[in-house]
Amino acid sequence: MTEEHIQYLIERLVEGRISPEEQAALDEMKQRQPELEKLIAAERELRSILVSGPAPSFRSQFDQRVMNRIEEENAPAPSPASQGFFDVDFARALGRLFPRVATPAFALSAFAMASNASAATPGSSVFEALFGLPAIDIATALFL
């Protein structure tokens, strides 16, 4: 009989699950090895110590913490546009407004540049001509 099998029989005995055949085998072992009684007593003591004292428990309101997490997981994910002051309606309205304002603004800028270029003084750069700036050199700019 192996050590593990003896251990198995002791556990079956302590748990009250031992069969008559197993009990007979264990009794026979005990007659040949009286120290088995000590092992059985140690097994009983270890089990009683392990299950003694208050049962392990989580902090109070554990169930509430679990349910809060589940509700958080189940909540629909917020869209980026709905966060902060940018709500969905405002973002959509801005999208519709942009082309209406941007197109005339671009046309007006092009007209102004063309007008500036036609009235530009000779010797001015392209940048100065398009934006209607007076010709200016570095020395003048430093003294401004």
Place this chain on the structure above:
Amino acid sequence: MISVQDMTDLSLISSAKDGNHDSFAELVRRYQGVVAATIIPMLGNGDEADEVGQEVMIKFYRNMGQFEGQATLKTYITRIAMNSARDALRRRKRSLKRFFAPKDNERDWQDEIPGTEDQGRDAENRQLVQFALGKLAPEIRAVVVLRLMEGFSIEEAADILDVPSGTILSRLSRGKAQMAKTITGATA
């Protein structure tokens, strides 16, 4: 109308699958002790154990559909809890390795020999056994917790840990021997 307290586990699961949160909350209340009995001896009692306990319940919530009633619900939830506890121990070991050189293979639970002043003999014994339990390697500790603390049979423990019954027996034997050695060393 029948209250959730009077419903069977299977009825609660069925109702929870249909989106009834009160039913699932009742399952959490019924089985939080089972989860605590697995997680706390494995990880020690603290914020991490509470967090892992919540994760166990959330995994159960997500996988309720897979529970078909072959095993008892206690065994099913204990399996999730034990796997989560072992994952947490692996994470803990990895994070400790970033800061400390590995030594004493598994010093992850309770490193100090408990003080025994001004305590009853039972409390002393309990602390010593818990100290010895914390010294065991996680795979051996898992067997001791399931067999000796939670009272699962060898076959149930083998099913939960997905190992052969012989492995449960050998780990249990090693676990007891190591605990006896630790307790003898601590009291010498």
